[in-house]
Every structure is written in C-alpha cells, then in structure tokens.
Amino acid sequence: MEKMKLKLLYSDLKPELEMIEKELEQAVDSNSHLLNDASLHLLQAGGKRIRPVFVLLAGKFGDYNIDVMKQVAVPLELIHMASLVHDDVIDDSEMRRGQLTVKAQWNNSVAMYTGDFILARALEYITKVDIPNIHEILSKTMIEVCRGEIIQIEDKYKLDQNMRDYLRRIKRKTALLISSSCELGALVSGTDEKTAAHLRRFGYFIGMSFQIIDDILDFTSTDEELGKPAGSDFIQGNITLPVLFARKDKEIYQLLKESLYKELTDEERLYIVQRIRKSPAIKESRAISERYLNKALKELAYLPKSTANKTMRNIAFFIGKRKF
Amino acid sequence: MNLQQIQSKITSMEIDVLKAVQQRTLEKYTAGPSVEQTRLFFLLLPFLDGKQWSGKIEASAKTVSIVYAALHAHDQVKEDAPVTKKQQLTVLAGDFYSGIYYYMLTNLKNIPLIQRLATAIVHVSEKKASFYEDTIQSIADIDETVEVIETELLTAFYDFYGYDEYTPLAKLALNYLRYAEELECLQRDGQTHVLRLLKQSLQNDLHTENWLIDKLDHLHSQIVKCVNGYAFDYELKHFMLHQITPHQHRAEQLTREG
Numbered sequence: 217m218e219k220m221k222l223k224l225l226y227s228d229l230k231p232e233l234e235m236i237e238k239e240l241e242q243a244v245d246s247n248s249h250l251l252n253d254a255s256l257h258l259l260q261a262g263g264k265r266i267r268p269v270f271v272l273l274a275g276k277f278g279d280y281n282i283d284v285m286k287q288v289a290v291p292l293e294l295i296h297m298a299s300l301v302h303d304d305v306i307d308d309s310e311m312r313r314g315q316l317t318v319k320a321q322w323n324n325s326v327a328m329y330t331g332d333f334i335l336a337r338a339l340e341y342i343t344k345v346d347i348p349n350i351h352e353i354l355s356k357t358m359i360e361v362c363r364g365e366i367i368q369i370e371d372k373y374k375l376d377q378n379m380r381d382y383l384r385r386i387k388r389k390t391a392l393l394i395s396s397s398c399e400l401g402a403l404v405s406g407t408d409e410k411t412a413a414h415l416r417r418f419g420y421f422i423g424m425s426f427q428i429i430d431d432i433l434d435f436t437s438t439d440e441e442l443g444k445p446a447g448s449d450f451i452q453g454n455i456t457l458p459v460l461f462a463r464k465d466k467e468i469y470q471l472l473k474e475s476l477y478k479e480l481t482d483e484e485r486l487y488i489v490q491r492i493r494k495s496p497a498i499k500e501s502r503a504i505s506e507r508y509l510n511k512a513l514k515e516l517a518y519l520p521k522s523t524a525n526k527t528m529r530n531i532a533f534f535i536g537k538r539k540f
Numbered sequence: 541m542n543l544q545q546i547q548s549k550i551t552s553m554e555i556d557v558l559k560a561v562q563q564r565t566l567e568k569y570t571a572g573p574s575v576e577q578t579r580l581f582f583l584l585l586p587f588l589d590g591k592q593w594s595g596k597i598e599a600s601a602k603t604v605s606i607v608y609a610a611l612h613a614h615d616q617v618k619e620d621a622p623v624t625k626k627q628q629l630t631v632l633a634g635d636f637y638s639g640i641y642y643y644m645l646t647n648l649k650n651i652p653l654i655q656r657l658a659t660a661i662v663h664v665s666e667k668k669a670s671f672y673e674d675t676i677q678s679i680a681d682i683d684e685t686v687e688v689i690e691t692e693l694l695t696a697f698y699d700f701y702g703y704d705e706y707t708p709l710a711k712l713a714l715n716y717l718r719y720a721e722e723l724e725c726l727q728r729d730g731q732t733h734v735l736r737l738l739k740q741s742l743q744n745d746l747h748t749e750n751w752l753i754d755k756l757d758h759l760h761s762q763i764v765k766c767v768n769g770y771a772f773d774y775e776l777k778h779f780m781l782h783q784i785t786p787h788q789h790r791a792e793q794l795t796r797e798g
Contacts, residue, residue: 248666250673302635305617306628326672328614328631329665335638336661343655351646351654358639362632366565369628 222538225530226269228523232282236268239290243337254318254330258297261313266426267292267397269531274401274415276524281405287345288400294338295354296393299361301331306365307452314443350400357396364388372453373476375469379460383424390430391423414515418528421512426535428505431456433538435492447489451480457504461497468495509536546588546779550580553598557605560644561637569629571616573609573637578717578784580605582694582710586703588776597701599648603641604697607657610637611664653700660696663688671733679751682737683715690714709766713785716759723752760787 226233244255268289275285303309304317305327311317319327342354368385371377398419402412433442434449435458442448449456453476463469468491475488492498512532519525541549557575566572583601587593613634621627645654667688670677677685691711698707722734726749738748763785767777 246662246666248669248673250669251666299635302631306623306631308623322672324617324619325615326669328617328634329669332611332614332634332638333662333665333669335635336658336665339642339658340655340662343651343658346651348646348649348651351642351651355639355643355646359636359643362636362639363563365632366563366629366636369625369632370565 222264222531222534225534226273226527228527229269229272232272232285233265233268235282236265236272236286236289236293239286240293243290243294243341244334246333248333250322250326251330251333254301254322254326255297255334257315257321258301258318258330258334261315263293263297263313265293266531267296267393270394270397270419270528271401271404273524273528274398274407274419275405276522277402277411277415277519278405278407284404285401287342288350288404289397291338291342291354292393292397292400294334294341295358298331298335298338301327301334303365306369309444309448311444345404347403350403353396353399353403357392360388360392364392368454371455373455375455375459375463375473375476377455377460379457382455382457382460386424386427386431387420390427391420394423394426395419411519414518418512418515418532421508421515422532422535425505425508425512425532428457428501428508429535429538432458432498432501432505434458435489436498445482445485447485447492450475450488451485457501458492458497461500462492462495464497465495468492506536509533541588541773542775543779543783546581546776547783549584549588550577553580553584553602553605557602557609560602561606561609561640563633563636566629566633566636569625570613570633571630573606573633574612575605575609578714579608579694581779581784582706582714583697585706585710586698586701589706589770589772591703596648596650599644600650600653600701601697603644603653604657604693606637606641606644607661607693610634610641611661611668613637615668653697656696656700657693660692663692671737676740677737679738679741682734682741685737686718686734687711687715690718705770709763709770709780712759712763712766713780716756716763716785716787719752719755719759723749723756726752756787760785 240259241256244252244259246252246255271289271292272282272285300312301318304312305319305324308319309317310320317327318330342351345351364385364387368389371381371385395416396419399412399416402415407415431449434456435447437446439445445451450459450472459472463472471488471491475484480488509532513529516525516529516532554575554577557580558573561573581588583604587598611634613630616630618627641657642654645651645657667685670685691714694710694714695707698704698710718734722732722738725732726735726745735748738751739745742748742751764781767780772780
C-alpha cells in the first residue's frame with residue numbers, strides 16, 4: 217500500500233519507468249538459465265525504484281532526453297540490486313520484500329555470481345556514457361558504499377559507539393548512492409554545476425532521512441509489514457539510531473547489552489522491540505530524520521519551481537512520513 | 541631480460557596491485573586478495589617479449605589482476621557456514637576490489653576497457669553459475685567452462701591492446717595450471733566443481749584421474765610446441781616452461797607412484 221502511494225507521487229514518470237523496467241529486464245538477460253532466473257526473481261520482487269526516479273527527476277532540470285537518462289538510471293538500479301543480493305549473503309537473510317532471497321532460493325554461490333553478473337551488466341551499460349566525470353562519481357560512490365558496509369561490520373555489536381559513527385555509516389551505506397543518482401541525472405542532462413550541486417545535496421539529505429526512517433521502521437513495523445522479523449537489524453548486531461537513543465535509559469541499556477550476544481527467542485525479540493517502540497527513542501530519531509528532510513527541502517528551494525521540483529518535494533515529505 | 545629481472549618485474553607488479561586494494565579491515569579478517577604470479581606473468585608477457593608497452597597499459601594490466609582478485613574473493617564464500625566476520629568481509633572484499641578497478645580505469649580514462657572487462661565478467665559469471673545447473677556437461681563443455689573462467693579476462697586485455705598473438709599460449713598454460721590443480725586435489729581426495737563435473741561425465745574416479753593426466757601431457761606438449769613458435773628469447777622461454785608450467789609426464793608420474 218505504502219509503495220503504491222509512493223508510486224502515485226511520481227505517476228508522471230510512469231511511461232519512462234515502464235521503459236526502465238523493460239530495460240532492466242533486458243539488461244539481466246543471460247545465456248545462463250540460472251542467472252536469468254535469479255536476476256528476474258530479484259527484479260520481480262519489485263522495489264521502489266527510487267534511484268531511477270531521482271535520476272529522471274534530476275534530469276528534468278536540464279536537457280531531458282529519456283534515451284540518455286536511461287543510460288544512467290538503469291545501471292544505478294542494477295548496482296543497487298547487485299548490492300542487495302550480496303547483502304543478503306552478508307546478513308544471511310532468507311526473506312526480502314516478502315519473498316525468498318536469491319541465497320535462500322538457490323545458495324550463497326549463486327547469489328555471489330548473480331551479484332557479480334548484475335554489477336558487470338551495470339558497468340557494460342553505463343560505459344555507453346562518455347562523460348568521464350560520471351564514471352569518477354560512480355566509481356568513488358561504489359568504493360565508499362563498500363567502505364560503509366565494511367565499517368558497519370566492524371561496528372556491529374558495539375553498543376557504545378557514538379552518533380557520528382552511525383551517521384558516517386548511513387551516509388556511505390545509503391545516502392551516497394541516492395545523492396549520486398541525483399547528481400548523475402543532473403550531469404547527464406547537462407545542467408549547470410550549481411544545479412547539479414543542489415541536487416546532489418538534496419539526494420544526500422533525503423538519503424540520510426530515508427535510512428533513519430528505515431531504521432525506525434525496523435522497530436515500529438510488524439513482521440508482516442517488513443516482510444522479515446521486526447528488530448532484525450538489532451538482532452544482527454546493527455546499532456541504529458533508535459538504539460543509540462534508547463540506550464540512554466539505563467534499564468534498556470542493560471537489556472540491550474545482555475541481548476546482543478545471545479540467541480533471542482521470538483518473545484525476547486518482541487519484548488526489546490516493544491521497549492524501544494515505547495521509549496522516546498523513536499520520536500528523537502524522527503526529529504533527526506526531519507532535520508535532514510528540512511535540509512533537503514531547502515536545497516530544492518534554490519532550484520526553479522517545476523513539476524519535477526514539486527514531485528521531489530512530495531517524495532521528500534512521503535519519505536519522512538512513510539509507515540514501511 | 542634475465543630470469544631474475546623477469547621475476548623481479550612480476551613481484552613489483554604484485555606489490556603495486558596489493559597496494560592498490562589495501563584495506564585495513566579486509567586485511568585483518570579475510571585471506572587477502574589473491575594475486576597470482578602466473579597471471580601477472582601473462583599480463584606482462586607482451587612487455588617481457590619486447591612489445592610496445594606504456595605506463596597506461598601496465599596500469600590497465602594491474603586492473604585486470606584486481607578483477608581476478610574480486611571474482612576470486614567471491615569464489616571463497618562458503619555455503620551453510622555460520623555468519624562470521626570473515627565470510628561477510630569476503631563478500632565485501634570482492635565488491636570493494638570491483639570498485640577499485642572501475643575507479644582506476646576511470647582515472648586512466650580507459651572507459652572502453654571497463655566495458656570490455658565487464659563483458660568478460662558476464663561470461664565468467666555465467667560459466668561459474670553453470671556449476672549449479674542440473675545438467676550433465678560433456679567433456680567439451682567442461683573444457684570450455686574452464687577455459688572461460690581461467691582466461692576470459694586475460695584474453696579481453698590482449699584483445700583490447702592488440703596482443704592477440706599471445707592468446708593461444710595463455711589459454712594452453714592457464715588451462716594446464718587449472719587441470720594440474722584439479723589433479724592434485726583429486727589425488728588428495730578433495731572435491732571441486734570441475735572434478736564433480738568430470739566424474740559425472742567420465743563416470744568414475746579412476747577414469748577422471750587418467751583423463752586429467754592425459755590432458756596435462758597433451759596440454760604440455762602443445763605448450764612446448766606453441767612456445768617454440770614464438771621468437772621468445774632463451775630466458776623468457778626458460779622461465780615460461782620451468783617456472784610457469786613445470787611438468788611431470790605420465791611415465792614419471794607412474795614411476796613416482798611405483
């Protein structure tokens with residue numbers, strides 16, 4: 217339902233997004249039945265396609281040509297997809313978006329080769345674009361995203377980390393790719409540098425807000441809404457913003473500390489989720505997310521008023537209020 | 541170039557590649573990048589043979605080695621293993637190395653090579669995935685799978701820079717080395733995907749061992765023939781035959797085994 221609502225916000229882009237969807241399907245076409253099936257399995261699980269949406273919307277501030285825009289929009293979604301398949305191996309996740317992950321449906325190796333295959337297809341695709349700056353931004357982003365994930369693994373189970381560690385991590389893990397989507401959309405459509413910079417910053421702030429909301433939803437949504445057990449992130453040792461706030465309560469801190477290193481029963485997991493849900497941590501986390509959201513909106517205020525600007529604004533508001 | 545100079549050039553390239561992908565956490569928890577000297581030798585072969593070479597070509601050769609390391613890291617991801625830092629970081633190591641090769645080639649403004657290597661990675665991934673398909677592969681299919689996995693990236697590099705003349709030799713040598721590893725593994729009662737496919741196709745272990753020994757003899761005689769077809773200087777030829785593809789013929793194997 218929420219995804220539907222989000223899609224309504226960018227219904228103007230429907231024909232272009234359908235074209236992108238077809239391109240994605242073609243891009244993952246393979247001589248290997250297995251890679252074909254695994255890639256389509258992933259594609260058909262759907263997703264918000266938020267990265268292509270931001271590429272296209274950013275492109276509307278320049279000389280918009282869908283045949284050019286798709287050369288960036290498609291690979292960015294492919295890169296995101298490739299990272300999801302690999303992330304499911306890292307997290308040993310069985311379910312994503314309510315369906316079996318590639319690693320669960322097949323195995324870890326198939327997931328690894330599917331990710332490698334999709335990433336290679338993304339690079340085959342984006343190298344059709346002959347703007348060196350684009351490759352510099354994207355390759356740096358890919359490296360930083362990996363660094364973010366490496367740091368996330370290093371920081372796992374460290375309950376005493378600070379908020380800066382968390383923000384640095386989500387910047388790399390999520391915000392950078394959304395920021396790059398906006399910037400690359402601007403660059404490929406030939407906007408001026410100032411516009412591209414505003415769009416890049418908009419993407420960054422919205423990405424930060426998006427990830428914080430995601431981390432809140434891990435505690436406030438039900439298992440059904442999430443398509444995975446609520447509190448999964450915490451169970452996997454990821455110390456997110458709600459946890460950082462909740463630990464201020466000595467009782468919760470003790471509970472979290474004792475829970476981190478043991479196998480939790482469903483009852484224990486739900487108890488932790490409830491304690492955090494009822495604590496001020498959720499409200500405090502939302503306040504931080506809103507701060508980023510406002511910064512994102514400020515960036516849009518510098519840009520010419522247009523339908524694209526309005527859509528970006530609406531998406532920003534939606535991200536701030538989304539339920540799952 | 542004498543033997544020592546050849547070895548020193550390979551080692552210097554190995555150090556450069558390792559430096560390029562250095563990452564503290566990955567070094568601490570994973571096996572580290574796999575940078576095989578044999579592959580470096582073949583990447584450097586046009587240079588060692590006196591062909592036109594430049595800093596840009598050498599830097600591009602290093603990126604090919606990084607792609608091999610990226611794909612190799614992902615081969616190390618285990619099934620049904622508990623979620624360990626090592627396993628998680630091995631996944632990320634492969635992705636990190638991929639980012640590095642893309643970044644390096646972007647810096648070299650070598651976008652066409654990124655595309656060429658990406659296509660090669662697609663082929664390699666397809667062949668690796670074939671290990672998990674429920675079909676019995678013929679010997680010819682297995683041969684092709686091994687060849688693509690071992691040589692596709694290198695031959696993409698040769699093809700890109702017009703060094704195709706080295707492709708036949710590289711294919712023979714890299715296939716030879718892979719089958720030599722498979723034989724060694726079989727003799728240790730080990731298991732690999734290639735051995736499983738060979739056993740399925742040849743129907744028993746003894747046939748597989750004999751097939752591998754014959755294959756290695758055959759490949760080696762082709763390598764010798766092929767090497768003699770190039771105008772390599774004596775040292776390079778010697779390095780190739782004795783350092784890269786040393787061989788024990790079937791008769792010697794049988795003598796050794798008594």
